[in-house]
Amino acid sequence: MHPMYGKGLRALSIATVATMSVGLALVFFYAPLEEEQGFLQKIFYVHVPLAIVSLAGFVLGGVFAIAHLRTRDQRWDMRSYVAIHMSLIFGVGTLITGSIWAKGSWGHWWVWDEPTLVSYLIVFLLYVTYQPLRFAIEDPERQARYASVFAITAGAFVPLNFMAVRLSTAYVHPRVLGSTSNLPAPMALTFLVCLVGIALLYTTLCKYELTAKHTRAQVRALRRRLAGESERAPERSRTAAPRLTTPHPSVGGGHG
Amino acid sequence: MAALLAVSPALPLHTAGKYVAGAYVVLFALVLIYVAIMAIRMSRIERDLGELLSEAAAREEDARGVSTDAPAAVESREPVA
Numbered sequence: 471m472h473p474m475y476g477k478g479l480r481a482l483s484i485a486t487v488a489t490m491s492v493g494l495a496l497v498f499f500y501a502p503l504e505e506e507q508g509f510l511q512k513i514f515y516v517h518v519p520l521a522i523v524s525l526a527g528f529v530l531g532g533v534f535a536i537a538h539l540r541t542r543d544q545r546w547d548m549r550s551y552v553a554i555h556m557s558l559i560f561g562v563g564t565l566i567t568g569s570i571w572a573k574g575s576w577g578h579w580w581v582w583d584e585p586t587l588v589s590y591l592i593v594f595l596l597y598v599t600y601q602p603l604r605f606a607i608e609d610p611e612r613q614a615r616y617a618s619v620f621a622i623t624a625g626a627f628v629p630l631n632f633m634a635v636r637l638s639t640a641y642v643h644p645r646v647l648g649s650t651s652n653l654p655a656p657m658a659l660t661f662l663v664c665l666v667g668i669a670l671l672y673t674t675l676c677k678y679e680l681t682a683k684h685t686r687a688q689v690r691a692l693r694r695r696l697a698g699e700s701e702r703a704p705e706r707s708r709t710a711a712p713r714l715t716t717p718h719p720s721v722g723g724g725h726g
Numbered sequence: 727m728a729a730l731l732a733v734s735p736a737l738p739l740h741t742a743g744k745y746v747a748g749a750y751v752v753l754f755a756l757v758l759i760y761v762a763i764m765a766i767r768m769s770r771i772e773r774d775l776g777e778l779l780s781e782a783a784a785r786e787e788d789a790r791g792v793s794t795d796a797p798a799a800v801e802s803r804e805p806v807a
Contacts, residue, residue: 494750507742508742509742509743509746510742510745512746512749513745513746513749516749516750516753517749520753559756559760563752563753563756566749566752567749570745570749570752571745573745574741574742675757675760678764682764682767682768682771685771686767689774689775689778692778693774693778696778696781
């Protein structure tokens with residue numbers, strides 16, 4: 471049986487839309503205005519979940535990479551690639567929303583003496599090199615192996631970096647993890663719903679990406695099989711994305 | 727930075743509104759761009775599948791043509807044999 475990456479996608483999509491809608495309603499109609507920042511603090515409910523989910527996604531990419539190195543199963547490499555790819559997109563969202571918040575709050579788009587901001591930028595830039603690294607290696611086996619080593623090393627760097635920033639002198643960046651108890655209950659509830667919503671969005675988009683890549687690989691495999699009866703299939707072009715080879719229908723396959 | 731914050735009062739709604747709207751529009755735009763890219767990919771897959779389907783149909787037609795020709799050839803040879 472072929473792996474089914476699209477299984478449960480509809481339910482996941484509905485859950486994402488529902489949770490995000492509830493989250494938005496809570497942000498604008500339930501959560502009270504913050505005393506210091508007023509209405510501007512509403513950015514907190516989108517910026518912080520984006521940052522947390524993107525960092526968790528980077529770590530998840532490392533975990534999938536460990537599974538790939540242990541099993542040599544290319545599907546784990548694909549999951550690691552998609553997790554990192556999606557985290558980069560969420561990272562772009564984090565940086566832009568953070569800059570907007572900084573401009574409204576501090577009057578500057580970016581503040582270089584803020585350790586949280588700079589450390590996040592370092593992590594983001596580190597992962598920006600992931601795709602060029604993959605693209606630079608032509609051999610698919612070697613590409614997957616080196617990319618996994620990178621994902622594990624960089625994934626380990628994320629929590630270390632986070633802890634180092636925490637241990638350094640606390641400036642004025644709002645602290646969320648470990649201090650949600652300091653938030654008033656309506657704000658904490660709104661934040662948690664938004665966090666779940668963004669996490670669901672991340673999971674849904676990852677599943678969409680995996681399904682699309684797997685479908686494309688299946689179409690390519692079908693084309694090669696049809697071409698193989700009359701002529702040789704053309705050579706594949708170089709790509710940064712992992713190359714999935716679909717198993718023959720008679721060969722069993724796991725679930726995605 | 728603390729001093730900067732101390733002198734920065736909460737922005738009034740009409741000023742903060744554009745920043746808040748901007749941040750939420752960024753999230754919406756990111757999802758929208760992603761969906762648009764996915765739509766392009768899906769249409770490419772659909773086109774590829776269509777090509778493969780017509781190729782398979784052409785082969786099927788060829789095979790049917792060969793199989794209907796084959797008995798006729800046998801029949802034509804039979805009287806000779």
